[in-house]
Amino acid sequence: MLWLKKRSWNFWRLLVQTxxxxxxITIPLLNYYLQFDFIQGWYQSISFGDLWFVSPLEGLExxxxxxxxxxxxxxxxxxxxxxxxxxxxxxxxxxxPIHYLSELSDRIRRLVTGKKQIKDRWLLPRWxxxxxxxxxxxLTMIIGAPLFVFLSPPGLVGRELMRLVFFNTxxxxxxxxxxxxxxxxxxxRFFCRYMCPLGGLLSLVARRRKLRVVIDPTSCxxxxxxxxxxxxxxxxxxxxxxxSQCWNCGACVDACSRGSLTYRWGSDEKKTQKTN
Amino acid sequence: MSADNKRRTFIKSGLVAxxxxxxxxxxxxxxxxxxxxxRLRPPGAVSEDNFTGSCIRCGxxxxxxxxxxxxxxxxxxxxxxxxxxxxxxxxPCYLCMKCVDVCPTGALQRVAQDQTRMGVAVVDHYTCVSxxxxxxxxxxxxxxxxxxxxxxxxxxxPVVDERYCTGCGIxxxxxxxxxxxxxxxxxxxxxxxxxAYEFSLPExxxxxxxxxx
Numbered sequence: 001m002l003w004l005k006k007r008s009w010n011f012w013r014l015l016v017q018t019x020x021x022x023x024x025i026t027i028p029l030l031n032y033y034l035q036f037d038f039i040q041g042w043y044q045s046i047s048f049g050d051l052w053f054v055s056p057l058e059g060l061e062x063x064x065x066x067x068x069x070x071x072x073x074x075x076x077x078x079x080x081x082x083x084x085x086x087x088x089x090x091x092x093x094x095x096x097p098i099h100y101l102s103e104l105s106d107r108i109r110r111l112v113t114g115k116k117q118i119k120d121r122w123l124l125p126r127w128x129x130x131x132x133x134x135x136x137x138x139l140t141m142i143i144g145a146p147l148f149v150f151l152s153p154p155g156l157v158g159r160e161l162m163r164l165v166f167f168n169t170x171x172x173x174x175x176x177x178x179x180x181x182x183x184x185x186x187x188x189r190f191f192c193r194y195m196c197p198l199g200g201l202l203s204l205v206a207r208r209r210k211l212r213v214v215i216d217p218t219s220c221x222x223x224x225x226x227x228x229x230x231x232x233x234x235x236x237x238x239x240x241x242x243x244s245q246c247w248n249c250g251a252c253v254d255a256c257s258r259g260s261l262t263y264r265w266g267s268d269e270k271k272t273q274k275t276n
Numbered sequence: 277m278s279a280d281n282k283r284r285t286f287i288k289s290g291l292v293a294x295x296x297x298x299x300x301x302x303x304x305x306x307x308x309x310x311x312x313x314x315r316l317r318p319p320g321a322v323s324e325d326n327f328t329g330s331c332i333r334c335g336x337x338x339x340x341x342x343x344x345x346x347x348x349x350x351x352x353x354x355x356x357x358x359x360x361x362x363x364x365x366x367x368p369c370y371l372c373m374k375c376v377d378v379c380p381t382g383a384l385q386r387v388a389q390d391q392t393r394m395g396v397a398v399v400d401h402y403t404c405v406s407x408x409x410x411x412x413x414x415x416x417x418x419x420x421x422x423x424x425x426x427x428x429x430x431x432x433x434p435v436v437d438e439r440y441c442t443g444c445g446i447x448x449x450x451x452x453x454x455x456x457x458x459x460x461x462x463x464x465x466x467x468x469x470x471x472a473y474e475f476s477l478p479e480x481x482x483x484x485x486x487x488x489x
Contacts, residue, residue, distance in 0.1 A: 031339040037374075045334035045380045054380050058332040062381050065329030070382040145355040149332045159348065159358060162335055171350035173357060 009250025013093065017100040024097060024158050028165035042158020043095070044149065045076065052076045055155070056084070056205070057198045061146035064137065081205055088206035092192060092199050093247030097157040098177070099192060102184050103231075120187040120233060124194050126245055133200030148197055153180045189231050193245075203244045210265050211248055213241030220260040229255035236261055310349055310356045311469040314365045314448055316394045318346055320376040320387040324469075330383035333358030337375035337384060345369055362394070364445025364467055369394065371421065371444050390422065395443030395467040397427070397436045403453055404464035406433050416447035416465050434465070443467045 023039075027046075030036040040047045045054045054076030063069060083090065092099055110116065140147050149155070153176055160174045183190035192199055213236060215226075226236040229251045234240030236252040241261070253261045309324050311317065318337055322330050337360050338346045345367035351357045362369050371392060376384045397416075401407040406414065416434050420427040426440040427447060445467045453464035 028339065035342060037340050037378075040339050040378060041334050041336045044332055045336060047336065047378065047380075052380050054332070054334075058334075059381070062330060062332055066326055068382075073381050076380050143355070145328050146332070147355075150351070150355070150357040155333065159333065159335055162339065163348065166338065166344070167347065171348075171357075173351040 008254045010254045013249055013251075014103070016094045017097075017103065020095045021097050021100050024161050025165075028162040032165050042155065042162065043091075043097070044152070044155040044158065053080055055152075055198065056081050057201045058146070058149050058152070058155070060201070061137070061140050061148055064141055065144060065146050084202040084205040084209075086209060087211040087248060088209040089199060089202045089245070089247035090211075091202060092196075093249035096154045096192075098153045098180060099189070099231075099247075099249075101157070101177075101181060102189060102192075105181065105184065106188075117188065117228070118185070122187050122190070123233065124187075126193075126234075126243065128194040129196070129200045129203060129245060132195050133197045133204065136197035136200075151176055152198060153177050153191065153196075154198070188233065192247075193232050199245075199247075207244045209244075212264055213246060213248065213250075213252060213261055214264045215239060215241065216260045216262070219258050221258055223257070225255040225257065226252035226261055309469075310353045310359070310361060313466050313468055314363060314445065314463075316362045316364060316369075316443060316445065316467060316469050318360050318362060318375045318384055319369060319371060319373060319392040319394055319442075319444075320379075320384040321394070322383055322385060327383055328355055328359065330381055331359050332381050332383075334380060335360075336378045336380070340374045340378050342372060342374065343367055343370055346375060362445070364448045365463065366449075368445035368449040370446070371442065390440070390442065392442040392444070393470050394445075395469040396438045396441045397443065397445075397447055397465050398468055399434055399436060400464045400466065404434065405453060407464075413452065415450045415452055419446050419450040421446060436465075443470065 024042050027039055027041065031040065038049055043055060044058050045052065047053070052072070052075070054073055056077050059073050059077040062073065080091065106117070109118075136148060150173065156173055156177050160170055160177070163169055163171055180191040183195075187193065215236060220237065222237065224237065227233075227238075227240075230236055230240065231249065231251060232245060232247065234243050234246055240246065241252070248263070250263070253263065255261075311324060317324070317327060318341075321327055333348070335348055335358070338348055345362050345364075346360045347363070348358050349356050349361055353359075360375070371389045373387075373389060376386055399407065399416075404413075405411050412432055414429060414432070414434065417423065417427045417429055421444065422440050422442065425437060426442065427434050427436055429435070447465045448463050448467055451463040451465050454462050
């Protein structure tokens, strides 16, 4: 088991992301061809037997629009919320198919062009993520119909894969996924950084999270490698790992050649006060 | 400077248009229910007014249906994109109630088989061959899961009792009549969705009623 210890966080993340994406393909195939209903759904609602998960933002929209609480829905939302409360936006960083597809395209581009990464053209303030969350919820309330439930890019990936297996077609709303991936050309993870309401909600829940990336300022050589590696542009060297937008992907931990960046569990550091 | 201003107004107007697009689309779509004759919600669905808000489009009802009768709508239906629908002419609902059990948001409520009301069957007396006394057809009567209750025969003509009809659409699916005349549905027995009944009246019928008065 020694070989396992040498693997980087990037390796583990890619493994988890690949398995999560494979799940999205496997579930419809199992459901359709084998009538195997034990596992079902995608990242809007996924079930393993009687263990049901519901995406928190979709559930919140449903509650806001119908103005009704529904017990099973709250139970389904509980575990993802607890996960975000303890570990932050790990869904975004480790599971979300949009981040996976973006990361894959990044890797392919790196193989083809040899360039390490493209320039981030638009650097906008981080608080746009809160605006996206508030705006989305307000728009939902004004219109009286939930919007993220049928336009959420991570959900759309699952729905399109299901449609492909079940009906051998794709729906036009799949273009949203393409558009979100194209936004990566402006700035890396442009949608995830500034526009994703689900990411905003998970960040909001994650403000007092336990799992953080912390920097040891004494051993840091200010080489900026972590700032370049961070897909969200959070600048871990300046303590960006403390921001609630951080999705704990571990890219900065891998980029650091001196081991100054580490994951830490718990909030005993005095730096934890400095959340955004 | 002027180019900068131009770009700014372009982005601004683009953003405003983007914000207004779903609003106008939904204002129209909200009152345009995707339900129509023979296109129904799965069993146990909450009132159509609340369905769009209750359903989170997780598609688990689609995945669980063993008869593959439930299909998700797409963005052409506006805010109803992703909601489930059953086209009973294609595949009817056999009331296995599996979709009801997996719905995580209560858009589909648990309900007994015979209490289900997806719609109500309506016999078209002008195209039904039994009512026209052409031949003795009793297909809808034979396939009805609530035989002699929901559909009974009166003088060899099928009659629907809406107290018992669940709107499953098995009769519509089985009906051998295929009328393709303009303005008529193909089948001689059709399911009118309970919540969209008033929306699905064709224009001609409304004017006909008005003219008669």
